[in-house]
Amino acid sequence: MTDYNKVDENIIQQFRDYVSGKVYAGNDINEDFFHDEMPIYGSYQPDVLIEAKSTDDVSTILTICNEHKIPVLARGAGSGLVGSGVAINGGVMIDMQGMNKILEYDLDNLVVKVQPGVYLHDLAEDCLTKGYMYPPDPGEKFATLGGNVSTNAGGMRAVKYGTTRDYVRAMEVVLPTGEVTRFGAVVSKTSTGYSLKDLMVGSEGTLGIITELTLRIVPQAKHTISLIVPFETLEDCIATVPVLFRAHLKPQAIEFMERKIIIASEKYIGKETFPKNIEGTDVNAYLLITFDGDNEDEIDLQMEQAAELLVENGAIDVLVADTPNAIKDAWAARSSFLEAIDSQYKLVDECDVVVPINKIAEFINFVNEAGEKYDFDVQSFGHAGDGNLHIYAVSNDEDKKEEFNKQVHDFMEEIYTKAYEFGGQLSGEHGIGHGKLQYMREFEGEINTNLIRGIKKVFDPNMILNPGKVVSVD
Amino acid sequence: MTDYNKVDENIIQQFRDYVSGKVYAGNDINEDFFHDEMPIYGSYQPDVLIEAKSTDDVSTILTICNEHKIPVLARGAGSGLVGSGVAINGGVMIDMQGMNKILEYDLDNLVVKVQPGVYLHDLAEDCLTKGYMYPPDPGEKFATLGGNVSTNAGGMRAVKYGTTRDYVRAMEVVLPTGEVTRFGAVVSKTSTGYSLKDLMVGSEGTLGIITELTLRIVPQAKHTISLIVPFETLEDCIATVPVLFRAHLKPQAIEFMERKIIIASEKYIGKETFPKNIEGTDVNAYLLITFDGDNEDEIDLQMEQAAELLVENGAIDVLVADTPNAIKDAWAARSSFLEAIDSQYKLVDECDVVVPINKIAEFINFVNEAGEKYDFDVQSFGHAGDGNLHIYAVSNDEDKKEEFNKQVHDFMEEIYTKAYEFGGQLSGEHGIGHGKLQYMREFEGEINTNLIRGIKKVFDPNMILNPGKVVSVD
Numbered sequence: 001m002t003d004y005n006k007v008d009e010n011i012i013q014q015f016r017d018y019v020s021g022k023v024y025a026g027n028d029i030n031e032d033f034f035h036d037e038m039p040i041y042g043s044y045q046p047d048v049l050i051e052a053k054s055t056d057d058v059s060t061i062l063t064i065c066n067e068h069k070i071p072v073l074a075r076g077a078g079s080g081l082v083g084s085g086v087a088i089n090g091g092v093m094i095d096m097q098g099m100n101k102i103l104e105y106d107l108d109n110l111v112v113k114v115q116p117g118v119y120l121h122d123l124a125e126d127c128l129t130k131g132y133m134y135p136p137d138p139g140e141k142f143a144t145l146g147g148n149v150s151t152n153a154g155g156m157r158a159v160k161y162g163t164t165r166d167y168v169r170a171m172e173v174v175l176p177t178g179e180v181t182r183f184g185a186v187v188s189k190t191s192t193g194y195s196l197k198d199l200m201v202g203s204e205g206t207l208g209i210i211t212e213l214t215l216r217i218v219p220q221a222k223h224t225i226s227l228i229v230p231f232e233t234l235e236d237c238i239a240t241v242p243v244l245f246r247a248h249l250k251p252q253a254i255e256f257m258e259r260k261i262i263i264a265s266e267k268y269i270g271k272e273t274f275p276k277n278i279e280g281t282d283v284n285a286y287l288l289i290t291f292d293g294d295n296e297d298e299i300d301l302q303m304e305q306a307a308e309l310l311v312e313n314g315a316i317d318v319l320v321a322d323t324p325n326a327i328k329d330a331w332a333a334r335s336s337f338l339e340a341i342d343s344q345y346k347l348v349d350e351c352d353v354v355v356p357i358n359k360i361a362e363f364i365n366f367v368n369e370a371g372e373k374y375d376f377d378v379q380s381f382g383h384a385g386d387g388n389l390h391i392y393a394v395s396n397d398e399d400k401k402e403e404f405n406k407q408v409h410d411f412m413e414e415i416y417t418k419a420y421e422f423g424g425q426l427s428g429e430h431g432i433g434h435g436k437l438q439y440m441r442e443f444e445g446e447i448n449t450n451l452i453r454g455i456k457k458v459f460d461p462n463m464i465l466n467p468g469k470v471v472s473v474d
Numbered sequence: 475m476t477d478y479n480k481v482d483e484n485i486i487q488q489f490r491d492y493v494s495g496k497v498y499a500g501n502d503i504n505e506d507f508f509h510d511e512m513p514i515y516g517s518y519q520p521d522v523l524i525e526a527k528s529t530d531d532v533s534t535i536l537t538i539c540n541e542h543k544i545p546v547l548a549r550g551a552g553s554g555l556v557g558s559g560v561a562i563n564g565g566v567m568i569d570m571q572g573m574n575k576i577l578e579y580d581l582d583n584l585v586v587k588v589q590p591g592v593y594l595h596d597l598a599e600d601c602l603t604k605g606y607m608y609p610p611d612p613g614e615k616f617a618t619l620g621g622n623v624s625t626n627a628g629g630m631r632a633v634k635y636g637t638t639r640d641y642v643r644a645m646e647v648v649l650p651t652g653e654v655t656r657f658g659a660v661v662s663k664t665s666t667g668y669s670l671k672d673l674m675v676g677s678e679g680t681l682g683i684i685t686e687l688t689l690r691i692v693p694q695a696k697h698t699i700s701l702i703v704p705f706e707t708l709e710d711c712i713a714t715v716p717v718l719f720r721a722h723l724k725p726q727a728i729e730f731m732e733r734k735i736i737i738a739s740e741k742y743i744g745k746e747t748f749p750k751n752i753e754g755t756d757v758n759a760y761l762l763i764t765f766d767g768d769n770e771d772e773i774d775l776q777m778e779q780a781a782e783l784l785v786e787n788g789a790i791d792v793l794v795a796d797t798p799n800a801i802k803d804a805w806a807a808r809s810s811f812l813e814a815i816d817s818q819y820k821l822v823d824e825c826d827v828v829v830p831i832n833k834i835a836e837f838i839n840f841v842n843e844a845g846e847k848y849d850f851d852v853q854s855f856g857h858a859g860d861g862n863l864h865i866y867a868v869s870n871d872e873d874k875k876e877e878f879n880k881q882v883h884d885f886m887e888e889i890y891t892k893a894y895e896f897g898g899q900l901s902g903e904h905g906i907g908h909g910k911l912q913y914m915r916e917f918e919g920e921i922n923t924n925l926i927r928g929i930k931k932v933f934d935p936n937m938i939l940n941p942g943k944v945v946s947v948d
Contacts, residue, residue, distance in 0.1 A: 108716035108832035131722075154663040163663055165672075166640065181921040187828045189628040189637055189860045189902040191676050193918055193944055194926050198639075198672035202665050219722035242582035248605075248693035248768070294722070295772045354661045358582035386663045428663040444667055447655040452668050454932030458925060470667055 004089060004464070005069050007047040018060045021051035021098060033093060036080040037140075037338070040349050040405070041435040046087035051095045055172060055180060055211040058094060062209065063178030065092055065464050072176075073466040074209040076117065076144030080151065081350065082433030084204040084469050091464075096146055099211065102126055109186050111169055112217055116146025116210045123215075133220040135161035137253075138429065139335060146210045152202035154429035156253040156334075159385030160292075161218075163429070165201045172212035173200060176460040186214055199455070204431045205466045207459040221292035223299050224252070226327045228319040229310050230275055230283040234258060236314035237285035238361035241384045243313055244289075245357075249302050253290040254385035255334055256360075259283060261341075261379050265333040268340035273329045278316045287315075287384060288334055290327070337381055337390070345394035347376070347401060349408045351436070353419045354388045354428030363422060367391055370414045374407045375400070388428030391415065409438075416443050432470045440471070478563060478938070479543050481521040492534045495525035495572060507567060510554040511614075511812070514823050514879070515909040520561035525569045529646060529654060529685040532568060536683065537652030539566055539938050546650075547940035548683040550591065550618030554625065555824065556907030558678040558943050565938075570620055573685065576600055583660050585643055586691055590620025590684045597689075606691040609635035611727075612903065613809060620684045626676035628903035630727040630808075633859030634766075635692075637903070639675045646686035647674060650934040660688055673929070678905045679940045681933040695766035697773050698726070700801045702793040703784050704749050704757040708732060710788035711759035712835035715858045717787055718763075719831075723780050727764045728859035729808055730834070733757060735815075735853050739807040742814035747803045752790045761789075761858060762808055764801070811855055811864070819868035821850070821875060823882045825910070827893045828862045828902030837896060841865055844888045848881045849874070862902030865889065883912075890917050906944045914945070 007025075015023045024030075025048050034043040052058050058074070065072040071091030078085055087093045099115040102123060106112070112134070114123060120134075121141035127134045136148060138155035147153070149171070154163040170184035184190070184197035200207055231237035237256055244251065259282075262274045276283055289306065293299045307318040321330040341348060355363045364380060367389075371378035375395065382389035393408045416426060420443055426436055441449045453471045457463070467473045481499075489497045498504075499522050508517040526532050532548070539546040545565030552559055561567045573589035576597060580586070586608070588597060594608075595615035601608045610622060612629035621627070623645070628637045644658035658664065658671035674681055705711035711730055718725065733756075736748045750757055763780065767773045781792040795804040815822055829837045838854060841863075845852035849869065856863035867882045890900060894917055900910055915923045927945045931937070941947045 106830075106832075107720055109830045110719060152665045152669075154665070158663050162640070165669075166636070175921070179921055181919065183922070185828070185899045186830045186897045187861050187899060187902065189632050189828055189857070189862045190899050191626045191628070191901045191903050191905045192899040193906055193914060193922070194677050194681075194929055195626075195639075195672055195675065196922060196925060198669055198675075199929075201669065201672075203668050207668075219724075245584060246581055250693075295769060295775075298769045298772055301769075354659070354663055356580075356583045356660045358580075383663070387661050388663045423660045425659045425661060425664050425666040427665045428661065429665050431665045432667055440667060445655065447649070447653055448657070448667070448670060451670060451932060455668055455673075455929055458928030458932060 004071050004091065007070055007091060011064060011068055012048060014064055015048065015050055015061065019050055019057045021053040021057055024049040032078065033075065036078050036083060036085050038081045038083060038435060040347065041083040044086050044088050045090065046093035047090050048092045049095060050092060051098045053098050055174065058174045058209050058211050059178045059180055061092060061094055062174055062176055066177050066462055069462050069464060071464055071467050074205050076147035077119065077142055079140045079143040080147065080433065081430045082435040084151065084431055084433035088434055088468050094209065096144060105130065106186065110217055111186055111214050113212065113214050114145055116144060116213060118145050119143065120145060120148055127217050128220060131220050132217040134167065134215065134217050136164045136167055139338065145213055149201055149210060149213060150203065150205050151429065151431040154388060156255060156383065158383065159254060160250055160252045165198065167216045168197060168201055168213065169216055170214040171197060171200060171210050173208040174211055175208045176462065176465040202431065204433060204470050206456060206470050222294045223296045224290060224292045224327060225299055225303050226321040226330045227289040227303065227306065228274060228321065228330055229287040229289060229315045230278060230317055231285045231315055232281055232283065234285040234364060235361045237287055238364065238384055240287065240310055240313040240315065242358050243309055244306060247305060247309055249306055251289050251385060252292045255288045255381065256384040257286050257288070257334065257381040259285065261337055261381050262286060262333055264344055265336045265340040268343055269332055269336050271329065271332065273333060281316055283316065288330060341379060341392055341394060345396055346398045347395040347404050348392060350390060350392045351412055351415060352388060352390050352428050352430040353415055353424060353426060355419050355422045355424035357385065357387045359422040360384060360387055360389065363418060364389070366418050367415055370411065374411055376404060376407060386428070387424065412439065434468050437469070437472060478545050478565065481544055481565060485538060485542055485544070486522060488538055489522065489524055489535065493524055493531045495527040495531050498523040506552065507549065510552050510557060510559050512555045512557060512909060514821065515557040518560050518562045519564065520567035521564050522566045523569060524566060525572045527572050529648065532648045532683050532685050533652045533654055535566060535568055536648055536650055540651050540936055543936050543938060545938055545941050548679050550621035551593065551616055553614045553617040554621065554907065555904045556909040558625065558905055558907035562908055562942050568683065570618060579604065580660065584691055585660055585688050587686065587688050588619055590687055591618050593618060594622055601691050602694060605694050607694040608641065608689065608691050610638045610641055613812065619687055623675055623684060623687060624677065624679050625903065625905040628862060630729060630857065632857065633728060634724055634726045639672065641690045642671060642675055642687065643690055644688040645671060645674060645684050647682040648685055649682045650936065650939040676905065678907060678944050680930060680944050696768045697770045698764060698766045698801060699773055699777050700795040700804045701763040701777065701780065702748060702795065702804055703761040703763060704752060704790045705759045705788055706755055706757065706790060708759040708838060709835045711761055712838065712858055714761065714784055714787040714789065716832050717783055718780060721779060721783055723776055725763050725859060726766045729762045729855065730858040731760050731762070731808065731855040733759065735811055735855050736760060736807055738818055739810045739814040742817055743806055743810050745803065745806065747807060755790055757790065762804060815853060815866055815868060819870055820872045821869040821878050822866060824864060824866045825886055825889060826862060826864050826902050826904040827889055827898060827900060829893050829896045829898035831859065831861045833896040834858060834861055834863065837892060840892050841889055844885065848885055850878060850881060861898065886913065908942050911946060
């Protein structure tokens with residue numbers, strides 16, 4: 001075990017003297033900072049919470065922490081789901097939410113420069129006012145962009161537009177030593193040494209702290225249309241997805257969901273949009289599909305082709321949402337799944353495993369069958385267009401938390417084993433954090449895990465930066 | 475300086491005993507393997523050339539080389555332009571061209587699995603017969619895909635479709651220790667630890683040898699149209715590019731070229747397609763633009779909008795190529811630039827610097843002015859849509875090679891300094907190899923260069939794999 005030092009009064013005074021943002025210590029730290037959106041992974045109090053206002057602040061903090069061998073991590077909105085932004089070793093937490101300026105649009109090069117604490121929602125909205133779109137669209141709109149980049153957040157539109165990685169052109173980074181550097185460039189094409197920028201994307205704040213981002217934007221699509229597609233069985237539902245791709249259709253998003261999660265979510269938001277029974281047939285699964293583009297005729301054509309294929313392949317009906325309000329309603333239930341689950345259950349754990357899209361149906365069946373032998377309930381939904389599945393283990397037996405955790409572990413082992421059999425991976429978009437760390441070596445293998453550890457040590461010789469996330473400390 | 479061992483008879487015998495492919499030693503090695511397509515960087519004879527037939531072959535060779543501390547590198551078609559695939563330390567060269575099978579299409583997941591020795595041309599053609607497209611389109615069609623991935627090759631279509639990186643889903647890799655591992659997965663979305671796959675892309679064979687690739691393909695665009703757009707001045711020509719992007723037009727490719735390189739290239743291929751004088755006005759620069767898409771009306775509309783904007787912004791004319799033959803003719807001259815230059819000049823050096831697209835005109839003017847003080851001629855062309863510029867220093871004074879090299883060095887220093895001032899980088903698609911290594915530390919900085927060196931040592935503790943490329947040995 002690496003020995004870290006404690007933050008003493010002298011060091012706290014250094015932070016107060018040399019950092020421009022506020023410094024909180026001990027009981028002055030708000031408990032919201034002790035966990036992220038998956039509290040099942042534990043509550044951990046940092047010794048100090050510092051609001052960073054500038055790159056200099058971050059550099060000063062890291063220099064001091066590195067000198068004294070104190071664990072330190074950056075935290076965005078705390079909306080993570082694997083415990084990446086949680087101070088499991090105590091030490092210093094840097095709140096990045098104060099660095100929240102959209103700095104500059106460069107519309108010749110189609111990029112925007114932002115500070116890492118800007119919320120996804122704010123950049124997305126701001127881009128639209130200029131006729132542009134920032135395509136990555138994870139479910140949580142009030143995550144910071146720094147957090148999105150650090151997890152390579154995916155979201156709904158990945159099937160057409162790719163993930164956050166595809167929109168990161170360049171970044172300013174403070175290394176664990178306090179040194180400030182830049183990775184990448186404004187340009188769209190580069191082959192200038194190893195891609196340190198791509199190494200940073202998805203590294204969950206373990207290699208350096210991002211203090212500025214240059215992100216790619218695209219012209220806003222002029223037209224959008226959504227389809228709600230009910231099916232009698234989940235199998236029929238998911239089996240249609242490769243059919244759409246083989247027909248060369250290019251949806252912006254394809255989500256699948258089971259009946260019970262829609263019911264829970266509609267109850268949570270207080271509005272019913274999805275049909276539950278059509279002419280005597282119970283609906284047990286849905287696809288929610290969006291097409292976008294600049295040419296209305298082209299989108300209508302794609303929509304018609306899709307509708308025909310969907311019905312041919314077992315859809316009971318195809319409901320079209322083609323006004324902004326109707327589209328918003330169609331997506332409202334989908335956007336509230338996590339909140340709906342949290343509101344219903346006291347114990348919640350989840351995984352965001354990813355499998356090849358032609359294996360989704362088989363995989364979900366496996367998951368549902370495997371789930372039957374455990375005491376908890378299983379709920380699942382996910383990105384049918386890219387195979388990224390959100391599988392929830394939920395229970396209200398709060399007294400049996402330890403047993404719940406044990407059972408969930410066994411369940412996850414089963415799920416991941418099957419996912420890797422199918423050519424999938426542990427996480428599609430949430431990352432590893434410390435919540436999934438125990439599975440890394442087993443599923444990603446000794447060789448790859450050792451390479452990751454080696455790289456971590458190159459960036460962070462004292463292992464002070466967000467230790468115990470992605471890769472174990474020892 | 476790292477001390478390497480020589481390949482002795484005993485080791486050669488081990489290769490002959492344990493590797494299934496042919497082993498050539500000493501004078502039996504064809505001189506073509508001594509250099510790549512930029513012979514100005516020198517001629518180097520490997521001690522042994524081994525034709526790899528399988529992953530096992532590669533693993534066996536690396537295990538032996540690692541044990542005996544012998545430098546070793548993989549080579550594809552030898553079409554590189556920075557000396558990456560050249561045995562500057564002697565030792566073992568592995569010819570990957572025998573591993574040239576297209577293994578399997580998976581059209582549900584839109585990927586194809588290939589061996590690394592498949593030529594880009596062969597995969598591109600094969601995809602088309604199935605109605606799909608492998609979008610990366612570097613000028614050299616007879617490069618191997620392993621080489622394309624190792625340099626993150628860009629090419630003409632990067633402006634719309636991205637670079638090779640964007641099409642690499644997964645790979646099998648043999649590490650310098652001989653261990654075999656896999657990075658990435660078939661899936662399009664992943665956040666499972668550091669992206670070792672993205673670290674491999676563009677690492678020029680210095681971290682591991684790729685023995686299998688899973689590449690993303692897309693449905694083939696149904697319609698394509700090209701425009702030849704003559705301008706009186708280069709400045710007018712390049713200034714129109716951001717105008718097209720701001721109008722939300724999405725060309726597949728936008729190349730710019732100066733008059734003299736078109737004349738040389740048309741002479742080389744024996745066919746004239748580009749107008750040189752229009753109603754008394756000399757043409758001094760051209761844009762060559764392609765639009766593609768599934769909807770003919772949509773493409774026609776884009777083309778008309780583009781034509782209008784181009785003429786408004788100084789184009790003398792807009793020539794439309796809308797049949798396969800006309801499009802082929804329009805692009806034939808562009809595809810032969812390098813051969814045309816090589817056929818004309820005895821001394822050729824080049825760079826493929828990249829700058830933000832709104833800086834191209836200013837940058838090319840700077841380059842042309844800077845070039846005037848040197849004895850060599852300067853020719854340039856490039857990807858106007860992504861700022862990746864190919865700038866050639868050419869001369870026929872073969873007797874003055876040393877002076878040529880010295881002057882080119884000074885010229886490159888000037889060019890790179892200006893490129894970095896503008897926010898650009900050393901290489902857009904060719905890589906660093908050993909030809910550009912001397913510029914890495916100066917322009918990418920001490921911090922980033924040290925990180926790259928550290929990562930190299932994690933993968934390759936004995937520094938045996940393609941030493942002296944991208945990062946210096948000591």
